Amino acid sequence: MAFKIGLLGLGTVGAGTAEILLNPELRHPLVQEIEIGKVGVRSLDKPRPVDLPADLLTTDLEAIVTDPNIDIVVEVIGGLEPARSLILKAIAHGKHVVTANKAVIARYSDEIFDAASTAGVYVMIEAAVAGGIPVIQPLKQSLSVNRIHRVMGIVNGTTNYILTRMAREGADFDAVLADAQRLGYAEADPTADVDGLDAADKIAILASLAFGGRIKLPEVYCEGIRSISAADIAYADRLGFVIKLLATALREPSAPDDATDHLQVRVHPTLLPKSHPLASVNDVYNAILFEGDPVGQVMLFGRGAGSGPTASAVVSDIQNIVAILKATGSRSPHSTADLHLLLACIHQHYCTISPMDEVVSRFYARFLTRDMPGVIGRLGTCFGDHDVSLESVVQIGFQDDLAEIVVVTHDVREGNFRKALAEIRGFEGVAEIPSVLRVL
Numbered sequence: 001m002a003f004k005i006g007l008l009g010l011g012t013v014g015a016g017t018a019e020i021l022l023n024p025e026l027r028h029p030l031v032q033e034i035e036i037g038k039v040g041v042r043s044l045d046k047p048r049p050v051d052l053p054a055d056l057l058t059t060d061l062e063a064i065v066t067d068p069n070i071d072i073v074v075e076v077i078g079g080l081e082p083a084r085s086l087i088l089k090a091i092a093h094g095k096h097v098v099t100a101n102k103a104v105i106a107r108y109s110d111e112i113f114d115a116a117s118t119a120g121v122y123v124m125i126e127a128a129v130a131g132g133i134p135v136i137q138p139l140k141q142s143l144s145v146n147r148i149h150r151v152m153g154i155v156n157g158t159t160n161y162i163l164t165r166m167a168r169e170g171a172d173f174d175a176v177l178a179d180a181q182r183l184g185y186a187e188a189d190p191t192a193d194v195d196g197l198d199a200a201d202k203i204a205i206l207a208s209l210a211f212g213g214r215i216k217l218p219e220v221y222c223e224g225i226r227s228i229s230a231a232d233i234a235y236a237d238r239l240g241f242v243i244k245l246l247a248t249a250l251r252e253p254s255a256p257d258d259a260t261d262h263l264q265v266r267v268h269p270t271l272l273p274k275s276h277p278l279a280s281v282n283d284v285y286n287a288i289l290f291e292g293d294p295v296g297q298v299m300l301f302g303r304g305a306g307s308g309p310t311a312s313a314v315v316s317d318i319q320n321i322v323a324i325l326k327a328t329g330s331r332s333p334h335s336t337a338d339l340h341l342l343l344a345c346i347h348q349h350y351c352t353i354s355p356m357d358e359v360v361s362r363f364y365a366r367f368l369t370r371d372m373p374g375v376i377g378r379l380g381t382c383f384g385d386h387d388v389s390l391e392s393v394v395q396i397g398f399q400d401d402l403a404e405i406v407v408v409t410h411d412v413r414e415g416n417f418r419k420a421l422a423e424i425r426g427f428e429g430v431a432e433i434p435s436v437l438r439v440l
């Protein structure tokens with residue numbers, strides 16, 4: 001007897017999921033054993049890109065998650081509520097859950113995974129991070145024997161598209177954002193993408209899996225790309241860099257007497273050397289670079305969004321659950337102890353995340369100063385006073401009657417760098433510091 005799924009949502013991802021399930025030919029034989037039992041939507045009248053019997057569609061999503069005939073609930077409605085409540089209700093009714101909802105998982109994974117563990121069901125989230133690129137399962141399985149040092153990636157397609165176009169065309173942010181909206185890459189409200197929140201949700205999820213603990217989302221540092229100007233992209237280019245919105249999670253080396261793992265988990269625009277493997281990831285593509293011991297570097301590249309790619313991840317999660325249910329010979333929830341250790345989420349403790357002031361990195365800063373003698377010298381002295389060592393200081397040119405000076409530092413403690421900047425803002429002759437960006 002086929003495994004029945006209750007599909008919550010028939011939009012971009014839901015329709016892509018139905019499309020795969022309705023056309024199982026030339027896919028893994030298990031796909032044929034998955035049947036769409038019910039589909040929950042908001043509007044019954046909307047035209048749909050997939051051909052489903054009308055009686056499968058309902059606006060009563062509660063009835064789906066409590067239906068005894070449904071084995072697996074697939075949540076692809078998005079948003080926080082009712083998505084969170086429906087997931088929890090499905091779990092309470094013994095359903096396994098597959099979701100693409102990074103916003104819900106990054107905020108409520110503790111209650112969701114606790115509930116799943118108690119109920120003996122799986123909650124699978126491959127589609128929630130980097131859409132069609134398999135990143136969750138590799139982290140849970142193939143890479144998990146490694147000591148992961150760092151996970152770093154371009155995990156938001158919209159911002160990567162915007163930055164790529166700005167770099168290619170010398171265009172400004174607002175003009176390219178309007179295009180990205182017209183092309184359907186960015187949402188009508190692009191906040192979650194351009195302010196880095198979507199990437200922060202995703203790196204919180206990856207960090208949790210990579211470092212084996214829970215992450216409190218408010219502790220994830222998040223800075224978007226609204227302030228990136230065509231001028232910065234051009235200067236970065238002259239210095240040998242590209243600017244990307246980078247999501248990073250890394251384990252800091254710990255002192256011998258410190259048993260606590262300290263992590264950095266952060267999202268911000270970053271100047272990447274043009275030779276870096278992530279520097280050539282352009283347009284709406286995503287890529288994630290893992291660094292672990294002993295595996296070294298592993299980079300996964302592909303489409304992080306879109307109907308088909310995201311549905312590929314959703315259906316692979318459904319298939320993983322079906323494979324386990326078949327192997328155990330039981331569709332009922334398992335006992336907690338019987339859950340497959342490499343598929344269930346079992347973390348209990350919270351990771352300690354270092355405050356940004358303590359993070360050590362390189363910086364790029366652009367200053368607009370009046371063209372008077374001694375300005376560069378005063379900048380240099382102030383940075384030196386705060387233990388900020390400079391790699392280069394270049395007067396690039398002029399903007400109106402102001403000299404434009406670009407500074408690149410060596411590795412510095414962020415708190416020291418910020419203190420120096422605060423002092424420099426008060427200098428006579430310094431009109432503005434239009435941009436401060438981190439450098440890899």
Ligand SMILES: NC(=O)C1=CN([C@@H]2O[C@H](COP(=O)(O)OP(=O)(O)OC[C@H]3O[C@@H](n4cnc5c(N)ncnc54)[C@H](OP(=O)(O)O)[C@@H]3O)[C@@H](O)[C@H]2O)C=CC1
Nearest residue numbers: 009010011012013041042043076077078100101305306310
């Ligand atoms: N789009 C993408 O490329 C990616 C999306 N995701 C995630 O996948 C999820 C779904 O995204 P996407 O498919 O783009 O979203 P869409 O807006 O395209 O589709 C949402 C679907 O959910 C239904 N829906 C929404 N709210 C309700 C509600 N309250 N009651 C009943 N039905 C509801 C809508 O019904 P109706 O059609 O009737 O309006 C629609 O079918 C999100 O969590 C998103 O973050 C993840 C990776 C990539």
Ligand SMILES: N[C@@H](CC=O)C(=O)O
Nearest residue numbers: 155156157158304305
């Ligand atoms: N809005 C996201 C798509 C889904 O994760 C992006 O632009 O990458």
Ligand code: NA
Nearest residue numbers: 126129131133
């Ligand atoms: Na994925």
